[in-house]
Amino acid sequence: MPTGSPHWRKSPPELVDRFGMILERFPELEQRKMFGYPAAFVAAGHMVTGLHGQDWIVRLGDEEQAALRQAGGTDFEPMPGRPMKGFLSLPRDTVDDDEAVAGWIALAQAHAATLPPKKPGKKTARDA
Numbered sequence: 001m002p003t004g005s006p007h008w009r010k011s012p013p014e015l016v017d018r019f020g021m022i023l024e025r026f027p028e029l030e031q032r033k034m035f036g037y038p039a040a041f042v043a044a045g046h047m048v049t050g051l052h053g054q055d056w057i058v059r060l061g062d063e064e065q066a067a068l069r070q071a072g073g074t075d076f077e078p079m080p081g082r083p084m085k086g087f088l089s090l091p092r093d094t095v096d097d098d099e100a101v102a103g104w105i106a107l108a109q110a111h112a113a114t115l116p117p118k119k120p121g122k123k124t125a126r127d128a
Contacts, residue, residue, distance in 0.1 A: 011037055011051040015095075019051055022101055026109060035078060040105075045118035047087075048108045052078060055089040056101065058108040068104065 011019075019038045023031055029040040029048055039050030049058045057076045060068060065088055072091030075083040094100045 009053045011053060015051060015054065015056070018098070019056070022098055022105065023049075025102055026105060029109065042109060042112040042115075044112070044115065046112040046115050048112045049105050052076070052089075056095045057084075057087050057089050058104045059086050059112060060088060060104075060108055061086075061111040061114070064107045064111065 016038055020031070023029060023040055026040065029042065031038065031040050033039060034047060034050050035052060037051045037053075040048050042048055047059055049056070051057070055076065058068070065073075065086065068088050068090070071094065073088040073094075074091075076087040076089050077083045090101065090104060094104070
């Protein structure tokens with residue numbers, strides 16, 4: 001779906017600004033776009049956290065996923081019926097709390113650091 005569709009709205013500017021401010025605490029994460037939204041990645045190429053519309057998402061291990069679900073986190077589905085495995089949306093009250101968000105990002109970063117490096121994608125004519 002294109003970013004202008006009803007399900008893929010731009011993130012509010014104030015949320016994008018907060019994302020950048022909170023990510024300053026994590027200088028080892030690489031910030032770049034995913035689905036056209038701000039995101040952060042470990043050096044091995046795995047996404048740690050990002051925005052999608054009004055949602056702030058994190059990638060967590062099984063135990064942390066269970067804890068976040070208990071706190072009100074929900075599975076992240078960029079398209080209805082197509083959840084991204086291991087990614088959850090933070091609850092709204094958590095998104096409003098910089099310290100809480102930073103705590104979940106730290107857990108997500110620790111999880112991503114345990115994953116094997118991503119293999120480079122295939123080159124396409126567009127990449128040449």
